Amino acid sequence: MLDPKYLRNDIDETATRLASRGFSLDVDTFNQLEEKRKSLQMRTQDLQNDRNVRSKSIGKAKAAGEDIQPLMAEVGKLGDELDAAKEELGTLLEQINKLSMAIPNLPADDVPVGKDESENVEISRWGEPKSFDFAVKDHVDIGAGLGKGLDFETAAKLTGSRFVVMRNGVAKMHRALSQFMLDLHSNDHGYNEMYVPYLVNTDSLLGTGQLPKFGADLFHTQPATEEGQGLSLIPTAEVPLTNIARDEIFAAADLPIKMTAHTPCFRSEAGSYGRDTRGLIRQHQFDKVELVQLVQPEDSNAALEELTGHAEKVLQLLGLPYRKMLLCTGDMGFGSHKTYDLEVWLPAQDAYREISSCSNMGDFQARRMQARFRSPGAKKPELLHTLNGSGLAVGRTLVAILENYQQEDGSVVVPEVLRAYMGGLEKLG
């Protein structure tokens, strides 16, 4: 959620900046609602005050043994007027809130303006895509060859499309990857390892911004409407991890708070029919090791660089070539202020594909969550800044390893750093 002050005082400027990311803010409607809100709220509060004063005087009159009948008759009339005003105000505030919650974050000044992913800017590359002297296979064929190590048919029988069953060495490597990532981030990068619920309530989803706009992307255990408090499967550990800060006031000295967790993620992938239908790239259920940081506002820019570096480190240690992209305004996520994507090299696709997304959300989520901190001298608590990033998506990392480490005979070399997690195994197949 944006600072309401922007919307009241600088709405035109705000609308311009939002337009750069493809969101059109209905300025006229907003101004009208805002004007109405102002007068209605003032009137309601005046009435309220009036009633409070009169009610108090009834108490005093009663204590003094005076006749309170005339006083009570007077206040009675006030009550109806007040109730009507309150109800009208309530509806109006709800309307404004609904609009506000659907407005995306403002992009940072250094985010390139662009309409879609084609205008993202490449920042850097690491590693050389390996040249193969045989016809490369994609991860689906490699996995199938490893004793049905990746088995989409069986998963389709059990559940449906976009699910997978893994076997033996491939399943082991999948597990090894998440262990390796968790250890790296908790031992070397200073994150607290966390275990969190995979089901969350609607308050949490509102807090990080999945709701109210993107309910269709989630799996719900019951219909989660405005009035229903159905639990939903997490689409990312960002939701439970970040919401740990919801309604909390931290001491400034406690920040930054760095947390990492390995969880499955569940996404309905509504609207992505026909895209990435083959293989592990786009699944309804996938594992991810998530990085979350809660920092003071002045530190969030540096924290984004640091956090992205932590995700990059995973790729470097695994020896996977990648490039770092700065997302343009049109391709950023709803709550993001600035986002880097890491794209790993996939030989079979002859392309770089997203494997991590690292974002500075600024105070956007913190405002929705009322996540704050208090500085020693400061009178008021301030909103903190939240950041999150994948460090990394485990399934896609597995894809990258299968494809980049494949051998002509169909076997796959296990990257050095994973061997300790796989009983010293050096090769699959």
Added chain:
RNA sequence: GGAGAGAUGGCCGAGCGGCUGAAGGCGCUCCCCUGCUAAGGGAGUAUAGGGUUUAUAGCCCUAUCGAGGGUUCGAAUCCCUCUCUCUCCGCCA
């Protein structure tokens, strides 16, 4: 799942339907006193929203005692629903 108890400010803990935004204590901040690593005295110390304003300063107003409804001129205090916590029983990983 069955039975019972509870939910008040950063923490602990009072609170007859009106004088309680909330006693008291702890903690914290500032000041005073004190010649020794202590004690004492004084003052201050919730959050959100709105108005006014150059102002995130002041001032004024409103709301909030788990959440949401209700009764009432008036509710932390009465009634209902829900959530969570604790104890006992059952069941289970």
